[in-house]
Amino acid sequence: MITFSNVSLIYPQSTKTILEDLSFQIEEGEMVLVMGETGSGKSSLLRLINGLVPHHTGGILAGDISVDGISTRSVKPGSLAHLVGIVGQNPINGFVTDIVEEELAFSMEALNFPPDVMRKRVEEVLDLLSLSALRNRSIATLSGGEQQRVAIGAALVMHPKVLVLDEPTSALDPIAAEEVLSVLHRLVHDLSVTVIIAEHRLERVIQFVDRIIYIEGNGDTSIGTADEILKRSELVPPIVKLARALNLSEIGTSVREVRRQTEDIRNNQYSRPLVPSLENSPAIEISRVSHSYSEKSALNKVNAVINHGEIVAIMGRNGAGKSTLLHSIVGLHSPHSGEIRVNGADPTLLKGAARRRAIGYVPQEPSDLLFASSVEEECVLADRNNEIAPGSTAALLNRLVPHISLHAHPNDLSEGQRLALVLSIVLSGNPDVLVLDEPTRGLDYRAKNLFAIALKEYARQFNRPVLLATHDVELVAELADRVLFLAEGEIVADGTTLEVLLSSPAFAPQVAKVMSPKPWLTVADVVHAIEASA
Template sequence: MITFTDVTISYAGATAPTLSNVDVEVPEGELCLVVGLTGAGKSTLLGAINGLVPHFTGGTLSGRVSVAGMDTRAHRPREFADVVGVVGQDPLAGFVTDTVEEELAYTMEQLGVRGEVMRKRVEETLDLLGIAELRNRPLRTLSGGQQQRVAIGSVLTAHPEVLVLDEPTSALDPTAAEDVLAAITRLVHDLGVTVVVAEHRMERVVQYADRLLFLPGDGSVLSGAPAEVLRSCPVAPPVVELGRLAGWDPLPLSVRDARRQAAPLRSRLPESPSVATKCGDCSLSARKVVVRYGAVIAVREVDIDLHSGEVLALMGRNGSGKSSLLWALQGSGPRQAGTVRVGDQDPKALAPGKARKLVGLVPQTPSDLLYLETVAAECAQADAESEASPGACRALLDSLAPGIADDKHPRDLSEGQRLALVLAVQLVAAPGIVLLDEPTRGLDYQAKRRFGALVRGLAAQGRAIVISTHDVEFVAAVSDRVVVLAEGEVVADGPTADVVVASPAFAPQVAKILSPLPYLTVDAVAEALR
């Protein structure tokens, strides 16, 4: 269905090709997972499938990319509209209408599909993706998982033979991600659609994949069965890392397969890992915080204390009020009732510059904070505004995403690279309290490990860190405490192990595999075995 024949893709000014002499074939009806380090070329590979690379992005392509017998050299991207459906990382940014039903019909309108056919396809797609009850809902009122399913449906109505998805679960809570992946696998198994997915959170997808494409970052692409490629792949989910540590053969790709082999490992482990957490005095105290948007109450009388030296994870399904609470704590967002105190000061009552020195916040759409022409200029401006030593921001960036050129425009970076730049810009100010809203979106496992070390380092300096996230594996590795929100209210608050192990939705893979032992990470298992 998809064939890359000796494909090399280069961009002007680049020192090396992004893809080099790539030979890959994806048969019809397969779910193909694309993985690799941040900036390795995954988006370029996906864009080449329907000709966006190089027709829209620029650059030079040599070799041949063929999809359903059509050569992307000879056909413009618009000619692939009914052959390849593409869903980007932010579905809301791609919507062009107001309601679900209108969005599902839009692509067919552009293709000139007859009215009676359009109506039939809309109904079929609503049922296929389980969103029939949403047909008249405004798109902006949908949850993240609902938006993702509508975005998939909007390209499915054209009856494409290939579906390309870029980070489809990165912004979703675990339950919503499972719903989206169930819809995707149904397309593969029931309709024979060929699906190509790029996803950093491999633990969510790898067990469903028929083929894995690994991009090591040197321009090459390694293709094969997931279990074979992952034997030596530096990018791997926790279930695979645990399998490697334990020497399991065959290498498990799912929790179910791992549990079948885990009994001997459980017998070798102590009943509980050693945990050493030291938290200091209360850095921020919030009482009866209420955030309201019109008639909608996003945060309902929440009480929360943040302690110096503590990493707190704020979790909950999409729309539970996490972002609203963070903005209320920082002082820039609305707060209709309640108090927030950092020492004897309320951040909301201070000028923005002073409030930022008390409480720093990295928003959910961090690229909005980038406005200069080069990476070097952004880093230099951050150093100047934060009164940090020259090069401090650049050093932080290199610790998160090494190898980004100084003269690169921030908008030309990959999603993960842009996030790393904004994290560096905000963290160089190093306020006493740091609030991070979905900071691991777009980061590969190695980048998350480096970022986790940075977060723990900030906590060791006595700062209080709050991370709003759906990334249960990152929470297991980094956080001391977890607060779970639902409908704007705190429904759980306690040590990480106590909260996440008790929740099927928020439990990390290692906890599920080794239950009832309370181990959360592969590193904790390795330490116990030593």
């Protein structure tokens, strides 16, 4: 279906080749995962398939790519619209109309399909993706998962033979992500659509894919079945890490496979590890906080206490009120009723330097805080603002992520590097409390790991609380001491990470699913337990 022969790609004004001498073939009805570190060229590879690269972005392409026998060199991306459907990273940025139905029909209108065909196909897709109830809704009012489904539907109406998706689940909560992935699975199996997908959270997709294209950091590319690639790759989901740590003969990609191999481990008896209990010294106190946006209630009488030295994750589905709660805590708005105290102070009254010392906040889009023209300039600015020794911020950054070029423009950094820069700027103010809103979107495992170490160090070393809102269950399992679970603006669960994550199958991390009913969340937990009993 898709043939890459000796493809190399380089962007103008860049000295680094994105892809080098890449050749592979993808058959009809295959589901292929493209993985690699951030900035390794996954998106470029995806956009080569329908010719958006280089037709839309510029760049020099050597070799040839053909889709269903058509070379992408000879035609514009639009001429492949009936063959290749593409869904971008942020579907909201690619929507052209504002009503679900019109959005689905857009491509067909542009290609002058007769009205009766359009009506029929729109109905088909609405049914296939269970979007019928949303047909007249304005797209802006849909949830993230629904928007993703609309974007997939808008590509599917053309009956494409190939569907290309760039990180389709990165903004979604685990349940919405599963919804989207099961739709893709069905397309592959029922309609024999070829699906090519890029994703960082391998644990979400690995069980569905037939083959993997792995773009390594040094520019090498390998292609093979999931087992072949994961056996030796550096980026692996927790389930493969577990298999490696336990020296299993085979690595499995689904919970079921690994469960079969680990039966004897689960059947042994282990002593329960002692959980060091934290002393109760409240840092953030939230009492009966309610908030609403134009009659729509976002928070409803939320009570919570966050102690010093504790890392607390706020979880919940999209639109459950996580961001509103964080905004109230950092003092963006005062809640309509109730009270919030951060180390005894009202966060809405904090200003300037006092604010920087009291609350460090990393927003959802870290680049909102960056405006200087080089990394060095940002660091110098932070040093001056916080009246600390020159070079401190740069040193901190170097510890988080070594080898960032100080002369690079912040916009040219990879997602992980940019987050590290923002984090070191925020930490340079030496804040008493650290609050982060969905910090790990678009980070690969390595960057996530570094990030988790930095947060743990901050919390343990200074005995200060860290509060983060996230969808990433694996990160929460590794990092958090406690989880607050929000639903419809109310806290429905508040307990240790172990209690909360184990009690909900959808939010359980992979290791917990494999090892259930043993109370282990991460590979490290399993290894410790086995070592302790041996």
